[in-house]
Amino acid sequence: MKDRFYVPAVCTESSTKIQTKMPKNVRKWEVFPGKNKFCCNGRIMMARQTGIFYFTCTLIFVTSGLFFGFDCPYLAVYVTPAIPAVGGALFLFVMATLFRTSFSDPGVIPRASPDEAADIERLIELPNAASPGTYRPPPRTKEVVIKGQVVKLKYCFTCKIFRPPRASHCSLCDNCVERFDHHCPWVGNCVGKRNYRYFYLFILSLSILCIYIFACVLTHLILPSPRRLVILLLCFH
Incomplete structure (x- = not known):
């Protein structure tokens, strides 16, 4: 830690x-x-x-x-x-x-730095010659191929990252947790990987x-x- x-x-x-x-x-x-x-x-x-x-x-x-x-x-x-x-x-x-x-x-999955978040938005920038520089927010999902299988990744607008499979954002701790199970108040912490x-x-x-x-x-x-x-x-x- x-x-x-x-x-x-x-x-x-x-x-x-x-x-x-x-x-x-x-x-x-x-x-x-x-x-x-x-x-x-x-x-x-x-x-x-x-x-x-x-x-x-x-x-x-x-x-x-x-x-x-x-x-x-x-x-x-x-x-x-x-x-x-x-x-x-x-x-x-x-x-x-x-x-x-x-x-x-x-x-806890580290958040994206400002430069990394800007790169993600720049990659999906709209190719519109009439209005250069116009871009849309990052998509909510992204499909990647892992071991020959298509896996859908979800985008976290708070952490500015595409979360790995089975990861989720805890609203109480404000973190993306890998293999997030739940936030247990009885132990005072999230339960994850x-x-x-x-x-x-x-x-x-x-x-x-x-x-x-x-x-x-x-x-x-x-x-x-x-x-x-x-x-x-x-x-x-």
């Missing part, structure tokens, strides 16, 4: 100065045109609306904390000590895949963790505790 959002600085040497101080390098993420926010010197990329993401983290932490605080001590003593270990491993894997999905680049596998692993591991916690809680409710045995013996006597 850091390498993809980097612009080298240009320094001009003056004849009147013997020593010229180099200006600070400008990173691409510092002038990124999309609606994203960056942290850790551009290594973390997220959408601006991250309130639901923090709510997701709170739900996972609270649910897992109650499980480890109330159910695991009993199950570790009366069933097996492996239950809290397995639960802890699942919890760490869920949080790792969640952060990897939320903080990574989903596959570069983080789809981590999103899939997050959903899968979270489902397993929920089933695991439910089964352990149900076991805790069914199995009699020493206090319950004492109460039952007192009632029968």
Whole structure:
């Protein structure tokens, strides 16, 4: 992520100065045109609306904390000590895949520079001798041949590019994302080519963790505790 959002600085040497101080390098993420926010010197990329993401983290932490605080001590003593270990491993894997999905680049396609956008419009300029210089806006679609098959590419009027197949423009992040699946507010990021596998692993591991916690809680409710045995013996006597 850091390498993809980097612009080298240009320094001009003056004849009147013997020593010229180099200006600070400008990173691409510092002038990124999309609606994203960056942290850790551009290594973390997220959408601006991250309130639901923090709510997701709170739900996972609270649910897992109650499980480890109330159910695991009993199950570790009366069933097996492996239950809290397995639960802890699942919890760490869920949080790792969640952060990897939320903080990574989903596959943003760089926008066209002003010169590239002008070249696209110049290529479809109308050959009209009566009114030279007249041109029409870029077409919405463009057909190209890939491996012997005709593929239709759509033009993005915001990014000024013809998007690759299966790419789409996210209106919330204002970016064209390669193999765009959807914008997930629960993870606070788009789901695309570069983080789809981590999103899939997050959903899968979270489902397993929920089933695991439910089964352990149900076991805790069914199995009699020493206090319950004492109460039952007192009632029968």
